[in-house]
Amino acid sequence: MSTSTQDLNKLVSREYKEGFVTDIEADTLPPGLSEDVVRAISAKKAEPEFMLDWRLAAYRNWLTMQDPKWAHVHYPPIDFQAISYFSAPKTDGPKSLDEVDPKLLETYEKLGIPLQEQKALAGVAVDAVFDSVSVKTTFRETLADAGVIFCSISDALQQHPDLVRQYLGSVVPPGDNYYAALNSAVFSDGSFVYIPKGVRCPMELSTYFRINAMNTGQFERTLIIADEDSYVSYLEGCTAPMRDENQLHAAVVELVAMENAEIKYSTVQNWYPGDEQGRGGIYNFVTKRGACRGPSSKISWTQVETGSAITWKYPSVLLEGDRSVGEFYSVALTRHMQQADTGTKMIHIGKDTRSTIISKGISAGHGQNVYRGLVKVLKSAHNARNYSQCDSLLLGDRCGAHTFPYMEIKNPAAQVEHEATTSKISEDQLFYCMQRGLSEENAISMIVNGFCKDVFKKLPMEFAVEAQKLLDVSLEGAVG
Amino acid sequence: MLSIRNLHASVAGKPILRGINLEVKKGEVHAIMGPNGSGKSTLANVLAGRESYEVTQGEVFYRNSNLFALSTEERACEGIFLAFQYPVEIPGVSNIYLLKAAVNARRKHQGMSEMSAVDFLKMVREKIKLVEMKEEFLHRAVNEGFSGGEKKRNEILQMAVIEPTLAVLDETDSGLDIDALKIVANGVNSLRNEDRAFIVITHYQRLLDYIVPDFVHVLAEGKVVKSGGKELALELEKQGYKWIEKEPAAELRV
Ligand SMILES: Nc1ncnc2c1ncn2[C@@H]1O[C@H](COP(=O)(O)OP(=O)(O)OP(=O)(O)O)[C@@H](O)[C@H]1O
Numbered sequence: 186m187s188t189s190t191q192d193l194n195k196l197v198s199r200e201y202k203e204g205f206v207t208d209i210e211a212d213t214l215p216p217g218l219s220e221d222v223v224r225a226i227s228a229k230k231a232e233p234e235f236m237l238d239w240r241l242a243a244y245r246n247w248l249t250m251q252d253p254k255w256a257h258v259h260y261p262p263i264d265f266q267a268i269s270y271f272s273a274p275k276t277d278g279p280k281s282l283d284e285v286d287p288k289l290l291e292t293y294e295k296l297g298i299p300l301q302e303q304k305a306l307a308g309v310a311v312d313a314v315f316d317s318v319s320v321k322t323t324f325r326e327t328l329a330d331a332g333v334i335f336c337s338i339s340d341a342l343q344q345h346p347d348l349v350r351q352y353l354g355s356v357v358p359p360g361d362n363y364y365a366a367l368n369s370a371v372f373s374d375g376s377f378v379y380i381p382k383g384v385r386c387p388m389e390l391s392t393y394f395r396i397n398a399m400n401t402g403q404f405e406r407t408l409i410i411a412d413e414d415s416y417v418s419y420l421e422g423c424t425a426p427m428r429d430e431n432q433l434h435a436a437v438v439e440l441v442a443m444e445n446a447e448i449k450y451s452t453v454q455n456w457y458p459g460d461e462q463g464r465g466g467i468y469n470f471v472t473k474r475g476a477c478r479g480p481s482s483k484i485s486w487t488q489v490e491t492g493s494a495i496t497w498k499y500p501s502v503l504l505e506g507d508r509s510v511g512e513f514y515s516v517a518l519t520r521h522m523q524q525a526d527t528g529t530k531m532i533h534i535g536k537d538t539r540s541t542i543i544s545k546g547i548s549a550g551h552g553q554n555v556y557r558g559l560v561k562v563l564k565s566a567h568n569a570r571n572y573s574q575c576d577s578l579l580l581g582d583r584c585g586a587h588t589f590p591y592m593e594i595k596n597p598a599a600q601v602e603h604e605a606t607t608s609k610i611s612e613d614q615l616f617y618c619m620q621r622g623l624s625e626e627n628a629i630s631m632i633v634n635g636f637c638k639d640v641f642k643k644l645p646m647e648f649a650v651e652a653q654k655l656l657d658v659s660l661e662g663a664v665g
Numbered sequence: 666m667l668s669i670r671n672l673h674a675s676v677a678g679k680p681i682l683r684g685i686n687l688e689v690k691k692g693e694v695h696a697i698m699g700p701n702g703s704g705k706s707t708l709a710n711v712l713a714g715r716e717s718y719e720v721t722q723g724e725v726f727y728r729n730s731n732l733f734a735l736s737t738e739e740r741a742c743e744g745i746f747l748a749f750q751y752p753v754e755i756p757g758v759s760n761i762y763l764l765k766a767a768v769n770a771r772r773k774h775q776g777m778s779e780m781s782a783v784d785f786l787k788m789v790r791e792k793i794k795l796v797e798m799k800e801e802f803l804h805r806a807v808n809e810g811f812s813g814g815e816k817k818r819n820e821i822l823q824m825a826v827i828e829p830t831l832a833v834l835d836e837t838d839s840g841l842d843i844d845a846l847k848i849v850a851n852g853v854n855s856l857r858n859e860d861r862a863f864i865v866i867t868h869y870q871r872l873l874d875y876i877v878p879d880f881v882h883v884l885a886e887g888k889v890v891k892s893g894g895k896e897l898a899l900e901l902e903k904q905g906y907k908w909i910e911k912e913p914a915a916e917l918r919v
C-alpha cells in the first residue's frame with residue numbers, strides 16, 4: 186500500500202462536529218409499537234378524526250408487510266419494539282420566540298441555524314424540527330403576506346385540514362413500501378408548504394431536522410404543494426448526536442406540482458454516520474417522491490448525502506403532465522463503514538416528458554456506494570426523453586461502487602441515454618496539484634469538488650458553499 | 666541555488682538516476698538533453714518530490730538547505746515549479762480556481778494574506794496575454810479537452826502566474842508549432858532575471874535558439890555524460906548522442 190493510500194485513509198476519518206447532545210427535559214413515549222401508541226401520538230397532537238383513521242389503516246397494513254431485502258445494504262434486524270416513537274422537548278406549543286427553550290435556540294445556533302429572524306441567513310425561512318416536533322418556524326408572517334403557507338404539518342392539520350387531507354398520501358400511498366407504511370402510522374412532525382396559484386415564493390424555505398433523544402426514531406412527513414404557475418425552492422438539512430446505537434429515521438416526502446409549477450427540493454444530509462468501526466449512526470430509510478401533476482410542471486431533486494450509517498432513498502418523479510420535467514442531481518459520499526443505496530425513479534407517463542439524472546458517488550475507507558435507478562416510459566409517454574449519467578469516484582482500494590440502472594421502455598419513440606464511469610483520483614492528479622503548492626488534503630478536496638461540480642451548481646447559492654464545506658470536513662483529517 | 670551531488674534514484678525498484686552532479690546558480694538557464702529513457706523526467710520528478718520516486722543516494726541542496734527535508738507542496742511554495750511533460754486533466758476544476766489555490770498556498774506559506782479576487786483577476790489577465798491564450802481557458806476545467814499545444818501553453822501560464830524561483834520545464838516544446846514555440850520561449854524569457862533559474866529539458870536545439878541556455882548537459886543512462894555551452898546543442902543536433910555515449914562519464918563542476 187502506498188503512503189498516498191494511507192494518507193487517504195487518515196484523511197477520511199475526521200470527527201463528526203454535530204455530534205453533541207442537548208440536555209433537555211423531554212416528553213417521551215416508552216419504547217414499543219402498537220395501536221395504542223398510534224392513538225397516543227394522534228391524541229398528543231389533537232389531530233382530526235380522519236388522521237387517526239388514516240394512521241390506524243396504515244399501521245394495520247404495515248403489520249402485514251416485510252422489511253425490503255433487495256437493497257445492497259446489510260444490517261441486523263431492527264427491533265421495532267425497542268424504539269420510542271415520540272419524543273418532544275417539554276415546552277409545548279412554543280410559537281413566539283420568547284417561549285422557545287433557550288437550550289433549543291442554543292442548539293440550533295451551534296448548528297449554524299439561528300432561529301432569530303434578524304440573525305437568520307437573508308432570504309431563508311426555517312422550520313426547525315427537534316426529535317418529534319417542530320419547535321419554530323421563522324418568517325411565517327412574511328410568507329403569509331405572499332399567501333404562502335409554511336408551517337409544521339401538525340399545525341397544518343389544525344389550520345388547513347382540508348388541504349392536508351386532499352394531498353397527504355396522494356403521491357406516496359400509505360402502503361407504498363414497508364417504511365412508508367410505518368411512517369404513515371407514526372409520523373410525528375415535518376413541514377407543510379402550500380404555494381398558491383401564480384406565486385413565486387419570495388424566500389428559500391428550509392427545514393432543519395435534528396435527532397436528539399436516545400432510542401428514538403424520527404418519522405417526519407413533509408408535504409409540499411405548488412399550485413398552478415408557482416415556484417418554490419426548498420432545502421432540508423439534518424444532523425444527530427454521536428451514539429453507539431443505531432437510530433432509525435424513516436421519512437416520507439411528497440411533492441405535488443400543478444400546471445406550470447416548479448419545485449426545487451434540495452437536501453444536505455449529514456446524519457451521524459457512525460464511527461470508524463461501524464458502531465452507531467442513523468439508518469436513513471426515506472421515501473421521497475414528487476408528482477408533476479400538471480402540464481409543463483417541473484420537479485428537481487438535488488441531494489448531497491454525506492451522513493448516515495445506511496442510506497436507502499430514491500427521490501423520484503411521476504411525470505404525469507404533458508411536457509413535464511423531472512431532474513435528479515446527487516452527490517453521495519460514503520466512508521468508514523457507511524453504506525448508501527440511492528438513486529431515483531423517473532416514471533414517464535405524459536407526452537413529451539423529459540428527465541435528467543446526474544449521480545456522483547464517492548467511496549472512501551470501507552464505504553459502499555450504490556446507484557440504483559429506474560427509468561420507466563409508459564406507452565402513453567410519447568416522445569419521452571431521459572439522460573442519465575452515473576459517475577463513481579473511489580478513494581483508496583477497500584471501498585466499493587456499484588451501478589444498477591434499470592429501464593422499462595414501453596413506447597418505441599422514447600430516447601433514453603445512459604452513461605456510467607468509475608474512476609480513482611490518480612497519483613498524477615495529486616502530484617500535479619501538490620506541485621502547485623496544495624497540501625494533499627486540499628488537493629483531494631479540490632479534485633472531489635470538481636467531480637461533484639455538476640451537482641453543486643444546482644444547489645441554491647448559499648447552500649452550494651455549505652455543501653462544499655461539508656464535503657471538505659467529511660474528507661478532512663490529520664494528514665501525516 | 667541548486668546543487669545536486671551524486672544523486673541516485675529508483676522507480677519501482679529499478680535504478681534510474683545513477684550519480685547525477687549538477688550546479689545551477691541564480692540567473693542561469695541550463696538545458697538538459699539526452700536520449701529517450703535516459704532519466705530526464707525522472708530527475709525533474711525527483712526534484713519536485715514525487716512520492717513514487719525513491720532517492721537511494723546523494724544530496725540535493727536548494728537555496729542552501731536540504732531539499733529532501735521538504736514535502737512536495739513545501740518545495741512548490743519555496744519556489745520550485747515543474748512544467749509537466751504530460752500535464753494531467755482535472756475534470757470540474759476550473760483553471761482559474763487552481764491558479765488561485767496555487768497563488769494563495771504560496772502566499773500563506775510566506776505568511777501573507779490571500780490575494781483579493783479583483784487583484785488576482787487583474788494579474789491573471791496580464792499574464793494570459795503573455796502566452797496569448799483566450800480568457801475562456803481560465804474557466805475551462807484544468808487541461809480537459811485541451812490540445813497538446815494548449816496544455817503546454819497552460820503550463821507556461823501557470824509558471825507566469827506563480828513566478829517560481831526555479832522552474833523545470835520538461836519538454837515544454839514537444840508538440841508545439843513554431844508560433845507556439847515562440848510564445849512559450851517568450852514566456853520564459855520574460856521571466857528570466859538574475860534571481861531566477863531555469864532547467865529546460867528538450868530534445869530539440871531549435872528551442873534553444875529562442876531560449877538561449879548558459880549551459881547544456883547531456884544525460885545518458887542516469888548520468889550527466891557531457892556538459893558544455895550552447896554550442897553543444899548544435900553539435901548534438903548534427904551528430905546525435907552516439908559519439909558521446911562512447912566517452913567516459915564527465916565529472917561536472919560548473
Ligand atoms: N513507474 C515506472 N516504472 C518502471 N519504470 C519507469 C517508471 N517510470 C519511469 N521508468 C523508466 O525510467 C527510465 C527513465 O524515464 P524518464 O521518463 O526519466 O526518461 P526521459 O529521459 O524523460 O525520456 P523521454 O525523453 O522519453 O521523456 C525509463 O526507462 C522508464 O521506462
Ligand SMILES: [Mg+2]
Nearest residue numbers: 705706707750
Ligand atoms: Mg521525459
